[in-house]
Each structure stands twice: as structure tokens, then as C-alpha cells.
Amino acid sequence: MIRPIKKIMVYIDGSEQSITAAQYAIVLAKTLGADLYALYVVDTRALAELVKYRIFLDTEQEEYRRDLEGDAQRYLNHVRELARKKGIPIITEKAMGAVHSEIKNKVKEFSIDLLIIGELSHIRSRRDELYNEAERAMRSVSCPVLIAKGEEKIWDLYESAE
Amino acid sequence: MALIDLIEEAVIKAPMAATTKEEAVRELVETLFAAGKIVDKNTAINAILDREAKGSTGLEDGIAVPHGKTLAARELTVAIGISPKGIEFGSMDGKPTRLFFLLLAPPDVTGPHIAALADIARLSRSKALCSALMECRSPGEVLKLLKDD
Incomplete structure (x- = not known):
């Protein structure tokens, strides 16, 4: 039988939910013998929009871009360490641009079979404007998407993974 | 988040x-x-006012988005304020500000910080929503406009 999931990608955005998603991705990759990728997108489109709408100054855009790049490295290093502890090799990838577009592009580029994202908001909004980038990506990627819910259970699964 | x-x-x-x-x-x-x-209130106030001193975050049509990074914030947080009469905030079009989104974040959550500001930027483009928010006179009315029960 053909293995349906050979490549897993987890999207990391610096939130606790995305780290939980990474733990679940590590457990799944170990169980399934799948290759594991972690992606962080430096949201340069949002930075440009914030300047366009005068919420950010030009200097602020540059400062926050540097901060985002630093965060990208820090969080990807953290996920690499989480994977290393469980003996799982991981390919980390930093992209720049619009988050949902970059996720879609990387899924295609690496022929990802399963995208894992962190838990979405429990709260339903009346506003379309408040659908976040992970939700947009979920709608647009070409592969199956798994939402990692249940922080405590996932933590236990990660901790017990041999 | x-x-x-x-x-x-x-x-x-x-x-x-x-x-x-x-x-x-x-x-x-x-x-x-x-x-x-x-x-720490004073540290947070200074973070916002220091940022405002570099350029007002008062946008057009009565909206302002004061923001800052500070260790005084436990986590990414936002306050929404409605001023019925409006407040002179140095806005781009010179109009008084009636709707405030004040955002504070610790320095190590830049990704969620940017995402939240981008959400606010998108909300601020909806004139109908912002007008409705400006007419709210209680927190409950604001929540009712934004959240689905």
C-alpha cells in the first residue's frame, strides 16, 4: 500500500498554538516515518500594509522586520530542538511575503502531503476581516490540513514519544 | 492568538x-x-507616548491605533475605546478621534503583534463597522458587533 503521508509541514507563527502544532507534527512524523518540514513566514505584506495605512512609520517597519526575522530564527531553532530531542530530522524554512500565499507556495514546492497548523480561535467573529492567515492558508492549500487541538494531550503524546 | x-x-x-x-x-x-x-501603567503609557512623539497613529475618519512594545505587557493585549465627542489626536485628516484600538505587546511576540495590527488595519477599512462601533455606548454593544454569540 502506498503511504499517504510522506511529507509533513508545520506552520510556525510564534504563537503557543503553533508550538503545540509542532509537537504534534513531530509525533506524527515519528509514527509515520514521514519527512518533517517547519515553515515560518516573515509577514512582509502585513508590514507594508501597516505603513500604507500609516499605522507604522517607515523606520518602524524596518525595526519590526528585523524583529520578525529574529523571531523566525528563534522559533525555528526551538522547533528544531524539539525534533532533535525525539530523534527526528527536520528541515526548517523561512519565507517572506504574504503568509497564506507563502504557505501555499511551500506546500507545492516541497510536495507536502499534510499541513499542520495550530488551534484556531474558539470565538466566532462576525467579521470576515478577522479570519487569520492560518485560516486563509487552510482554505487555499492543495493538501489535507490538520488542526492540532488539545494542548495537554499533545504535550503528553510528545513527552511519551520514544 | x-x-x-x-x-x-x-x-x-x-x-x-x-x-x-x-x-x-x-x-x-x-x-x-x-x-x-x-x-506597570507608567511604563506602558510612556511606551505609547514615545511612539506617538515620532508620528501620530491617528488615521483618517476618527480612528487611531496607538501601539507599542513593552515589558509592561504580560502578553499581547488590546484595548478598545469609544469617545462619543472625539479627541484631538493629531490625525491625518485633522478630525477628532472617536474609535481607539490601543495595542501593547512584550518584545518577544512580534509575529502575533503584527498579525493583530494587520487585523485592526483591515477592520479600520470597514467604514460601516467603524461607524457602528463609534456609536456604541457600552462594552457589551462593542462585543455584540464583533463576536458571534
Whole structure:
């Protein structure tokens, strides 16, 4: 039988939910013998929009871009360490641009079979404007998407993974 | 953490009592302090006012988005304020500001910080929503506009 999931990608955005998603991705990759990728997108489109709408100054855009790049490295290093502890090799990838577009592009580029994202908001909004980038990506990627819910259970699964 | 997750009654001030820019910042920061979202009011106020000194975050059509990075914030947090009469905030079009989104974040959550500001930027483009928010006179009315029960 053909293995349906050979490549897993987890999207990391610096939130606790995305780290939980990474733990679940590590457990799944170990169980399934799948290759594991972690992606962080430096949201340069949002930075440009914030300047366009005068919420950010030009200097602020540059400062926050540097901060985002630093965060990208820090969080990807953290996920690499989480994977290393469980003996799982991981390919980390930093992209720049619009988050949902970059996720879609990387899924295609690496022929990802399963995208894992962190838990979405429990709260339903009346506003379309408040659908976040992970939700947009979920709608647009070409592969199956798994939402990692249940922080405590996932933590236990990660901790017990041999 | 989505913007909608940050919005609760305790972080909404409607109506605001402030009549000046500094009072408005102080009132919203005090709202966050009372809600347990920040640990040091003065540090937070200074972070916002230092940023405002470089250029006002007063946009057009009565909206302002004062923001800052500070260790005084326990986590990414937002306050929403409605000023029925409007407050002179140095806005782009010279109109008084009636709707405030004040955002504070610790320095190590830049990704969620940018995402929340981008959400606010998108919300601020909806004139119908912003007009409706400006007419709210209680936190409950604001929540009703933004969240689905």
C-alpha cells in the first residue's frame, strides 16, 4: 500500500498554538516515518500594509522586520530542538511575503502531503476581516490540513514519544 | 492568538471620559491594568507616548491605533475605546478621534503583534463597522458587533 503521508509541514507563527502544532507534527512524523518540514513566514505584506495605512512609520517597519526575522530564527531553532530531542530530522524554512500565499507556495514546492497548523480561535467573529492567515492558508492549500487541538494531550503524546 | 481572542468586556472602555490625547492613552492603559493585562501603567503609557512623539497613529475618519512594545505587557493585549465627542489626536485628516484600538505587546511576540495590527488595519477599512462601533455606548454593544454569540 502506498503511504499517504510522506511529507509533513508545520506552520510556525510564534504563537503557543503553533508550538503545540509542532509537537504534534513531530509525533506524527515519528509514527509515520514521514519527512518533517517547519515553515515560518516573515509577514512582509502585513508590514507594508501597516505603513500604507500609516499605522507604522517607515523606520518602524524596518525595526519590526528585523524583529520578525529574529523571531523566525528563534522559533525555528526551538522547533528544531524539539525534533532533535525525539530523534527526528527536520528541515526548517523561512519565507517572506504574504503568509497564506507563502504557505501555499511551500506546500507545492516541497510536495507536502499534510499541513499542520495550530488551534484556531474558539470565538466566532462576525467579521470576515478577522479570519487569520492560518485560516486563509487552510482554505487555499492543495493538501489535507490538520488542526492540532488539545494542548495537554499533545504535550503528553510528545513527552511519551520514544 | 487572533485579535478576536484578545477582545473581552474588561478591555473595552465605552464611553471614554478623556478629552486630550494623553488622557486617552492613560485611560485605555488603565483599563488594561484593571483587567490584569499589564503590570506597570507608567511604563506602558510612556511606551505609547514615545511612539506617538515620532508620528501620530491617528488615521483618517476618527480612528487611531496607538501601539507599542513593552515589558509592561504580560502578553499581547488590546484595548478598545469609544469617545462619543472625539479627541484631538493629531490625525491625518485633522478630525477628532472617536474609535481607539490601543495595542501593547512584550518584545518577544512580534509575529502575533503584527498579525493583530494587520487585523485592526483591515477592520479600520470597514467604514460601516467603524461607524457602528463609534456609536456604541457600552462594552457589551462593542462585543455584540464583533463576536458571534
